[in-house]
Amino acid sequence: MTRILISSSANISDQLVEYFRAQIREDPDVASAVAAIRSLLEFLKREQSETILGLRENMTKAIHRLEETDSSVAVSSGGELFLRFISLTSLEHPDLSQCKNVMIERGELFLKKISLSRGKVGKLCHTFIKDGAKILTHSSSRVVLKVLENAAADNKRFTVYVTESQPDSAGKLMAQKLCNLNIPVTVVLDAAVGYIMEKVDLVIVGAEGVVESGGVINKIGTYQMAVCSKAHNKPFYVVAESFKFVRLYPLNQQDVPDRFKYKADILKTVKDLNQEHPMIDYTPPSLITLLFTDLGVLTPSAVSDELIKLYL
Amino acid sequence: MPGADKETDLSERIESFLSELKRCGSGAGSLRGSAETARETTALLRRITAQARWGNAGDLMEIIRKEGRRMTAAQPSETTVGNMVRRVLKIIREEYARSRGSTEEADQQESLHKLLTSGGSSEDNFRQHFAHLKANVIEAINELLTELEGTTDNISMQALEHIHSNEVIMTIGRSRTVEAFLKDAARKRKFHVMVAECAPFCQGHEMATSLSKEDIETTVIPDAAIFAVMSRVNKVIIGTQTVLANGGLRAVNGTHTLALAAKHHSTPLIVCAPMFKLSPQVSDTPVQSHLHDLVKLTSILSKVNAHGPVFDYVPPELITLFISNIGGNAPSYIYRLMSELYHPEDHEL
Numbered sequence: 124m125t126r127i128l129i130s131s132s133a134n135i136s137d138q139l140v141e142y143f144r145a146q147i148r149e150d151p152d153v154a155s156a157v158a159a160i161r162s163l164l165e166f167l168k169r170e171q172s173e174t175i176l177g178l179r180e181n182m183t184k185a186i187h188r189l190e191e192t193d194s195s196v197a198v199s200s201g202g203e204l205f206l207r208f209i210s211l212t213s214l215e216h217p218d219l220s221q222c223k224n225v226m227i228e229r230g231e232l233f234l235k236k237i238s239l240s241r242g243k244v245g246k247l248c249h250t251f252i253k254d255g256a257k258i259l260t261h262s263s264s265r266v267v268l269k270v271l272e273n274a275a276a277d278n279k280r281f282t283v284y285v286t287e288s289q290p291d292s293a294g295k296l297m298a299q300k301l302c303n304l305n306i307p308v309t310v311v312l313d314a315a316v317g318y319i320m321e322k323v324d325l326v327i328v329g330a331e332g333v334v335e336s337g338g339v340i341n342k343i344g345t346y347q348m349a350v351c352s353k354a355h356n357k358p359f360y361v362v363a364e365s366f367k368f369v370r371l372y373p374l375n376q377q378d379v380p381d382r383f384k385y386k387a388d389i390l391k392t393v394k395d396l397n398q399e400h401p402m403i404d405y406t407p408p409s410l411i412t413l414l415f416t417d418l419g420v421l422t423p424s425a426v427s428d429e430l431i432k433l434y435l
Numbered sequence: 436m437p438g439a440d441k442e443t444d445l446s447e448r449i450e451s452f453l454s455e456l457k458r459c460g461s462g463a464g465s466l467r468g469s470a471e472t473a474r475e476t477t478a479l480l481r482r483i484t485a486q487a488r489w490g491n492a493g494d495l496m497e498i499i500r501k502e503g504r505r506m507t508a509a510q511p512s513e514t515t516v517g518n519m520v521r522r523v524l525k526i527i528r529e530e531y532a533r534s535r536g537s538t539e540e541a542d543q544q545e546s547l548h549k550l551l552t553s554g555g556s557s558e559d560n561f562r563q564h565f566a567h568l569k570a571n572v573i574e575a576i577n578e579l580l581t582e583l584e585g586t587t588d589n590i591s592m593q594a595l596e597h598i599h600s601n602e603v604i605m606t607i608g609r610s611r612t613v614e615a616f617l618k619d620a621a622r623k624r625k626f627h628v629m630v631a632e633c634a635p636f637c638q639g640h641e642m643a644t645s646l647s648k649e650d651i652e653t654t655v656i657p658d659a660a661i662f663a664v665m666s667r668v669n670k671v672i673i674g675t676q677t678v679l680a681n682g683g684l685r686a687v688n689g690t691h692t693l694a695l696a697a698k699h700h701s702t703p704l705i706v707c708a709p710m711f712k713l714s715p716q717v718s719d720t721p722v723q724s725h726l727h728d729l730v731k732l733t734s735i736l737s738k739v740n741a742h743g744p745v746f747d748y749v750p751p752e753l754i755t756l757f758i759s760n761i762g763g764n765a766p767s768y769i770y771r772l773m774s775e776l777y778h779p780e781d782h783e784l
Contacts (some may be wrong), residue, residue: 229596420681420717422681
């Protein structure tokens with residue numbers, strides 16, 4: 124664990140960003156939302172506000188700073204969850220110092236629980252993979268990797284097709300990781316999804332964010348894959364941890380906010396976003412068969428229920 | 436010693452129940468309806484609660500779980516047994532929470548909210564002893580039994596809202612729930628019923644005879660004619676063996692065909708199923724292939740393979756409405772009913 128000395132309170136948000144980046148560097152396998160929440164908890168321990176309102180404001184600013192660094196949906200949902208966590212705790216304990224101690228204690232507990240989420244999802248989902256199955260997946264997802272790892276450990280024989288997933292060729296990375304697990308894998312072009320769909324038995328994808336309607340936001344190309352799998356009547360499964368649930372309700376692709384679609388540095392430098400390629404797309408719930416989360420196996424309609432329970 | 440007698444008496448009853456369950460599956464069709472199985476399972480669980488030796492809720496749950504595993508292993512296709520075991524486990528958890536005075540009896544499920552607000556361990560090992568726990572649990576199980584007895588009537592009471600005069604209703608095979616449903620509607624409305632016979636055992640014939648005794652105009656059709664006749668049908672009403680957690684069905688063979696034909700003609704498909712048929716399984720492939728004894732094919736069995744699956748999987752997109760003893764629900768809502776009936780840790784016995 125890298126330790127960063129406190130030099131001055133003005134640089135606290137820079138330290139936060141450094142801490143966040145260090146987390147991701149040290150453990151490339153960690154979910155970005157978990158790294159974000161860990162950094163925010165560290166920020167909470169060090170910041171010096173006198174009132175709960177001040178604490179909330181500082182937190183909100185810190186979360187914005189993190190979102191500027193890494194504009195993925197997961198960081199945003201992790202940040203909102205943390206803010207919600209603070210509001211709930213501060214309602215119970217109006218005294219600031221006592222509140223802070225309770226927050227830190229609960230925060231550590233929360234972090235411990237969500238670090239186990241991926242394992243829980245893996246355990247739930249791998250029973251749906253039958254012997255001899257042909258699976259199609261999109262781009263590189265650590266949760267899908269965990270699921271396939273569990274299935275392989277269960278001595279199931281299956282083959283995997285991964286899409287290349289341009290523009291960053293993340294699919295090749297996934298193929299490499301699967302090769303290391305001795306799982307037969309083939310990389311296909313993004314354009315070949317329709318061609319390969321008749322051969323596969325099921326489609327499993329990860330998610331960067333799960334929205335209120337039960338749809339998912341994931342790497343660009345996921346929507347295409349979902350439409351194809353619906354046309355061929357193949358089950359389309361999404362695996363995601365519960366901290367990825369986010370309070371958005373997009374009705375179509377345009378509704379997804381620009382700050383998620385493009386990388387953080389592009390948003391800052393480029394003037395005409397129409398010339399840029401979006402990195403994510405939205406898959407509506409009607410195309411999803413089931414969602415596997417650490418809260419259980421959910422139908423898309425159950426997702427909004429979960430979100431309501433949290434934000435009531 | 437009286438204690439030992441009670442125990443041997445209890446284990447005898449459990450053994451006889453298990454052997455009855457095993458016999459049922461290997462015979463032709465089902466010798467007893469699922470309602471009876473549910474009632475007997477619950478009565479047996481009540482007896483176990485009353486007579487077995489246990490000190491705290493944790494022990495009782497272990498005993499019931501163990502017996503539950505044996506019962507489901509005896510007859511895996513009879514899912515009502517497992518469902519009743521899970522209901523009783525939930526009852527024990529609730530009564531325990533109530534005895535402890537905690538207010539979270541409603542929120543026992545995992546949720547994001549719980550993750551955020553729980554301080555300290557949320558693990559409850561149910562080890563505290565409460566004097567009145569036994570009596571409370573037995574009383575709750577009695578309430579469950581009363582509910583079980585009223586299910587068919589509760590479902591039939593809703594018949595008049597769904598069946599209108601001069602309608603043509605289609606059904607398949609023989610379901611006691613649908614029979615009661617249609618008979619109740621027939622008291623006030625005149626309508627026509629088409630029954631698909633459901634080969635090879637043709638339980639549809641018995642259904643048709645029983646319905647015609649109540650002066651309902653009935654027609655029996657062979658399974659192959661389902662699609663041809665569907666254009667003249669207003670509603671399809673069926674029963675089922677199990678309702679799965681994703682809103683799908685495991686029903687008698689031929690139901691999937693019926694559902695697809697109904698979808699093609701945009702005919703509403705209504706499933707009459709009491710709550711005890713709701714199972715936490717989410718699977719679209721059968722756990723085991725249960726096969727009929729295709730006795731009629733003995734002459735050619737030496738020359739060909741015969742395959743006669745007992746159950747069909749019907750996906751939730753083909754179903755319009757579920758009518759249960761607590762009212763009508765859409766298939767997308769089944770997950771919610773399930774979370775109210777069973778605790779997630781009990782999904783795997």
